[in-house]
Amino acid sequence: MPLELVTIPCLTDNYAYLLHDDASGHTTLIDAPEAAPILAALAARGWRLDQILLTHHHSDHIQAVPALLAATSATVLGAQADAHRLPPLTRALAEGDSVAIGPERAHVIDVSGHTVGHIAFHLPQSALAFTADSLMAGGCGRLFEGSPALMWSSLQKLAALPGETLICSGHEYTTSNLAFAASIEPDNPALQARIASVARARAENRPTVPAHLSVELATNPFLRARLPHIKAMIGLDRATDAEAFAEIRARKDKF
Numbered sequence: 001m002p003l004e005l006v007t008i009p010c011l012t013d014n015y016a017y018l019l020h021d022d023a024s025g026h027t028t029l030i031d032a033p034e035a036a037p038i039l040a041a042l043a044a045r046g047w048r049l050d051q052i053l054l055t056h057h058h059s060d061h062i063q064a065v066p067a068l069l070a071a072t073s074a075t076v077l078g079a080q081a082d083a084h085r086l087p088p089l090t091r092a093l094a095e096g097d098s099v100a101i102g103p104e105r106a107h108v109i110d111v112s113g114h115t116v117g118h119i120a121f122h123l124p125q126s127a128l129a130f131t132a133d134s135l136m137a138g139g140c141g142r143l144f145e146g147s148p149a150l151m152w153s154s155l156q157k158l159a160a161l162p163g164e165t166l167i168c169s170g171h172e173y174t175t176s177n178l179a180f181a182a183s184i185e186p187d188n189p190a191l192q193a194r195i196a197s198v199a200r201a202r203a204e205n206r207p208t209v210p211a212h213l214s215v216e217l218a219t220n221p222f223l224r225a226r227l228p229h230i231k232a233m234i235g236l237d238r239a240t241d242a243e244a245f246a247e248i249r250a251r252k253d254k255f
């Protein structure tokens with residue numbers, strides 16, 4: 001039996017995720033924006049929360065930890081580099097570590113850039129990656145702490161995962177991300193098709209996450225910064241990939 005994935009809308013535009021293994025009864029939460037919808041999702045399924053994985057220190061990803069610990073006896077895992085600004089950790093993680101989720105392993109990838117200390121979790125067996133505010137649907141997180149070069153190298157680690165990997169990101173920003181993407185690459189048919197399907201999903205109030213990495217590679221301008229025709233379109237023919245990424249990120253900040 002594969003792990004069951006539940007996407008939980010929280011706050012105005014955040015997502016938390018549950019992973020559940022039926023055979024062992026194990027349940028892991030990825031990020032903790034808001035306790036009530038997470039506890040409701042657990043209760044509706046009769047699941048007991050065992051483990052909370054945190055991607056980064058921003059309050060909209062960790063603020064429900066105290067309320068969840070009051071209601072469950074879950075362990076809390078997050079980045080060693082962020083231990084001083086995360087809730088108390090049962091276990092501190094660094095790139096290369098792995099975490100058991102039922103019968104599977106989640107591998108820790110350092111994806112610093114949005115913050116320094118942001119980690120992602122990759123489950124090769126289920127082809128899932130929890131990327132929060134690093135790689136997002138149609139976009140990437142704003143660079144609050146890291147340099148463009150650091151975020152570019154983080155995105156390259158995610159871009160190298162198998163294309164069928166489902167990217168589980170932290171926010172419902174896809175509509176505005178894709179509107180920006182179309183300003184960079186208006187004639188990309190895959191992007192136009194994605195804009196249409198995202199519009200349908202949002203009209204029905206459905207989440208636009210998770211999304212396949214293959215779709216991100218075909219439509220996300222931040223992953224496409226290395227392509228010669230993208231560099232040409234932003235007037236940076238001779239730029240390095242990281243320089244092209246930096247220009248696209250700067251344009252998005254003003255979009």
Ligand code: ZN
Binds near residue numbers: 056114133141
């Ligand atoms: Zn954040």
Ligand code: FE
Binds near residue numbers: 058061133171
């Ligand atoms: Fe966030």
